[in-house]
Amino acid sequence: MLVNVVKGLAAASLCSTRTVLLQSSRNTFVLKRRFPPNLYKKDQKPGKLRGRHFVYDLVEDTTITKKPNLEVVLTAFVEGVGSKGDVVSLKPNIAYNKLLLPGLAVYKTPENVAKYATEKNEKETEVHSSAYAQRTVNKLESLILAVVMNKDHPWEIEPWHIKAALRKAGYYVPEQAITLPETPITGPDLLKQNKEFYCTVTINNLEKARVRCRIHHWSTEPSNRLPYVFEHWKLGSEPLFGDNGLSNEGSKEPKNVE
16 A cells, blocks of 8 residues: 555656756856955965855846847848848847748858859849838738829829829839729719729839729819718728729830839
8 A cells, every 4th residue: 555655656756847847048147246355365265255245246147138140141032131142130039030940041151151142143033123022012002092183173094193192102103113004094083983993013123013092082172072081991992993903904014113
């Protein structure tokens, strides 16, 4: 009976120790005595330390000291960082967790720089024009652009109208980078109010972003203005053309882009 109890206690203690995780901590604290002890002569027995000699002041804590950036070589395109073969300098935790662990980068050494620079030169086509091009595409495609047109005078939407609307939304796009639908959009026509169509913005002559545009009529006369709709961009909208404007997008490519 006693043997069984001892075995049970031993098994319980072993199970409890298995859940303990022992991990070394790489922390370094630099301390300085507030009251340094007196010096003693050679071959003399050191004096006994008092309590005040064990009072320390913190000089440096390496856990909160800012660490220098880590330079790595990218092995693949990383959005917002760079292309394959680029040498980038990032914070250590970002470089380690986001790039080194997933295998998207290697440490910067002369061998790695030469290796991936050679592979970069051997590439025939560039998939991305820059590290931030795809991020710009995502931003533009998530935008609902309000194209404000005159309610009292005839008009036809041209690239500079889209440029002005994008500039008002905080984006600068040259006119030659904007492609409108093949079907002309004219007005004023209240049947087109809040109707939606697509225009194409070309970035660096490579990436293309399809921007959702909505027509809004505006009058300089306060009495002729349409009633204000709060947060109109959150409301549903009908397509201006069939198939939500997909079949009416222009196929003509812009000459110069930015």
